[in-house]
Amino acid sequence: MAVLPDFLRRSLGKSAERQADVPPVIEIGGRQIPVTIRRLAQSRRMVMRLAPDASEIRISMPRWGRTAEALAFARSRALWLEAQLARHVAPAPLGDGANLPFRGVLLRIDHVAAAPRRPAVMDGTLRLGGPSEGLDTRIRRWLHAEAKSLFADDLAFYCARAKVALPTLALTNARSRWGSCSGKGIIRLNWRLIMAPDAVRRSVVAHEVAHLLHFDHSPRFHACLAKLFEGDIEEANRWLKRHGRGLYAILG
Known part of the structure; x- marks a missing residue:
């Protein structure tokens, strides 16, 4: 029986560890989405949700659960995940005239370069100065x-x-x-x-x-x-x- 040299065995072991650190990925709506899997002692079933920023799919499952089962579970709900992704709005920079929610009210950003830099709420606007x-x-x-x-x-x-x-x-x-x-x-x-x-x-x-x-x-x-x-x-x-x-x- 062939035996791998120690240096090669160690190298392969490190490679396997690195691969284990990389989360699996599935395709949803043409996008490659990472899947983060957590195995919890108290879990009795699989629970899936999309991260608030739509950056990953999160699945919690019992400790004895297999990764392949989690990925199959996610793929079986691809339509639901696609709908959740469609609802996600990518962050957009704020500028003059944009609306900003503040304590449940929309404030219009009023950027006036000569105004004080510190923002101030004034008549339904958020006025601030300084460079854009x-x-x-x-x-x-x-x-x-x-x-x-x-x-x-x-x-x-x-x-x-x-x-x-x-x-x-x-x-x-x-x-x-x-x-x-x-x-x-x-x-x-x-x-x-x-x-x-x-x-x-x-x-x-x-x-x-x-x-x-x-x-x-x-x-x-x-x-x-x-x-x-x-x-x-x-x-x-x-x-x-x-x-x-x-x-x-x-x-x-």
Whole structure:
């Protein structure tokens, strides 16, 4: 029986590892889309979704699941995936005259080179000055600051209502969730929520504060959230499901 030399065996092993790191790809609507597969101990079936930016197909499955089965599952739902891709709008740069959603209201961007660089909301417009180069960056920086300020106020309100200590706040641009609460009590909130209506943004903050008391989605958690949040949580969830993906088409 032939035996491979050690150096060749090591080389082949490294090559196999590199190939394993490359996600499989399937063709949907003429596009090659990577498929990211997660095997979870608690999974009992396959669940598939498209990433918010349409960059990949995500499949979670039981630990014993095979990659070939996951790919066959995705291909069997090619029409659904194609429809989801068609709904995705590629990010477009913002310029003078473009519309920007802010707290659920569309603001028209009014770029006047001689105006102050810092954006200011004025009569349904967002006025800012400076050169046109870097306009997106200045708007993004302003949105981040507004988001952090409002999130801090929301957190203070709901933590006082829940009678819990104020946690550490961090902004995130996560593609798969709007907020998260870590075991160390750090709450991360997606800055893009500043573009959603106030009630929607606040529903996410209330959700994460409820996790400070109940680190699960048990009936006790939902009862706590219902007491904390003053609005209609189901309506807020419907808004995010219907419009949330579109927020990723703004500023990339």
